[in-house]
Amino acid sequence: MSLLNNIYNQLRISHKYVNRLFKERSCYISTSPIMRDLMEFFDDKKNWGATEVKTGRSWTKDDLRIKSNTDLHKLWYVLLKEKNMLYTMEHEHNDQVRLFPSPERLDKVLDSMENLEEVVRERNRAYYELETTEIGEQTHKTITGPFGLEIDYYETEHSIPKEVNAQWQKEQNTKCRPEDVKSFLLKYKEKEYLQNKKQQRRNFNHVIGLLNRFPKMDMEALKEQYPDVDIEKAKASRKYKPPLVFD
Amino acid sequence: MHYFNSRYPLYQKGNPQLRVFLSNFWMKLIRPEYKQPPNIVQFHCSMEMTKHDIKSYLDKIYNVKCVNVRTRIALGKTREEPGRGYVIKDDDYKIAYVILPKEHKFEFPNLFPESKEKEKEDHDKALDEMKKHHQNYLEKNRDRPGLPGWFSF
Numbered sequence: 001m002s003l004l005n006n007i008y009n010q011l012r013i014s015h016k017y018v019n020r021l022f023k024e025r026s027c028y029i030s031t032s033p034i035m036r037d038l039m040e041f042f043d044d045k046k047n048w049g050a051t052e053v054k055t056g057r058s059w060t061k062d063d064l065r066i067k068s069n070t071d072l073h074k075l076w077y078v079l080l081k082e083k084n085m086l087y088t089m090e091h092e093h094n095d096q097v098r099l100f101p102s103p104e105r106l107d108k109v110l111d112s113m114e115n116l117e118e119v120v121r122e123r124n125r126a127y128y129e130l131e132t133t134e135i136g137e138q139t140h141k142t143i144t145g146p147f148g149l150e151i152d153y154y155e156t157e158h159s160i161p162k163e164v165n166a167q168w169q170k171e172q173n174t175k176c177r178p179e180d181v182k183s184f185l186l187k188y189k190e191k192e193y194l195q196n197k198k199q200q201r202r203n204f205n206h207v208i209g210l211l212n213r214f215p216k217m218d219m220e221a222l223k224e225q226y227p228d229v230d231i232e233k234a235k236a237s238r239k240y241k242p243p244l245v246f247d
Numbered sequence: 248m249h250y251f252n253s254r255y256p257l258y259q260k261g262n263p264q265l266r267v268f269l270s271n272f273w274m275k276l277i278r279p280e281y282k283q284p285p286n287i288v289q290f291h292c293s294m295e296m297t298k299h300d301i302k303s304y305l306d307k308i309y310n311v312k313c314v315n316v317r318t319r320i321a322l323g324k325t326r327e328e329p330g331r332g333y334v335i336k337d338d339d340y341k342i343a344y345v346i347l348p349k350e351h352k353f354e355f356p357n358l359f360p361e362s363k364e365k366e367k368e369d370h371d372k373a374l375d376e377m378k379k380h381h382q383n384y385l386e387k388n389r390d391r392p393g394l395p396g397w398f399s400f
Contacts, residue, residue, distance in 0.1 A: 039356075041274075041276040050363070091277055091291070
């Protein structure tokens with residue numbers, strides 16, 4: 001949280017600074033804001049009815065890592081507005097049964113926002129590790145669930161300690177009958193085993209088919225894509241019938 | 248978005264006011280289904296948003312002051328999957344009716360201007376014409392493949 005407070009303080013300071021700057025130079029530039037209000041939910045007027053809107057690429061993590069916290073904070077809201085605008089336009093186009101032009105814009109914005117969030121989290125983690133030797137994020141551990149399977153348990157804050165939290169205690173103690181769990185696990189593991197086996201066999205046969213059709217294939221790439229298939233064994237199979245090559 | 252949704256400390260020292268630094272709420276402005284007074288604007292928004300959230304979202308991010316906000320949750324449509332026979336229900340969505348001050352007016356703009364529409368129509372017509380000519384050409388040359396175009400009249 002303190003990192004976020006830090007961002008907030010920086011923002012406040014930068015606002016003051018900018019205001020002062022503007023006051024000093026108010027005679028040179030006009031500072032009246034662009035009042036677009038609700039029209040910000042719509043695209044530029046020149047793009048209305050267009051069949052294609054050309055855009056650049058999304059913001060990558062490397063782009064964002066060199067930006068300051070203030071810049072990231074501003075960029076987040078620029079992206080958020082863009083996202084709202086695209087949602088509005090998409091909805092209206094669907095309503096009027098039109099083709100929404102360049103829908104990849106939405107993917108780009110969402111991708112950028114995801115990257116930005118990841119960069120902020122990175123910084124937060126680094127800060128907490130430096131200050132408290134812990135990553136300041138929600139901790140989670142794997143526990144055995146009621147059906148005997150391993151599940152992720154995300155630790156959350158509670159208003160009372162767990163020793164007196166009867167409801168939480170009850171939730172933790174919900175367990176199935178041990179015999180039932182045992183028989184379920186047996187069947188579950190059998191199913192998993194058979195699925196793996198089937199997948200392996202399918203891959204093996206597929207590799208033989210590939211070898212038959214493309215005898216001059218790049219073997220390294222094949223090995224990389226199907227690591228569980230023994231290519232020598234595949235070649236020894238009776239299904240392996242490569243075409244004659246006249247070179 | 249797991250982090251920002253799930254981990255917000257229940258208690259902080261001094262019990263400060265909630266502050267959202269990177270809001271991930273979305274809102275979209277939609278054309279009202281029924282006729283509304285000119286100062287009412289209709290939105291779809293994130294399911295988690297409250298009336299207060301909507302008010303401060305519009306005020307702080309878009310600089311739009313509103314007098315009052317009313318929300319309702321609309322039922323998603325149910326439809327039959329074509330060819331499969333089972334019923335699918337779309338997600339429910341939250342609709343917000345934002346009331347602007349009396350003197351403000353907002354009319355949902357027409358996003359498909361006449362000139363662009365006409366342009367598109369002409370383009371489609373030309374494309375159809377071209378397709379028809381090509382089809383004719385293929386029809387004509389069906390019995391004599393590989394013959395150059397200049398060979399016949």
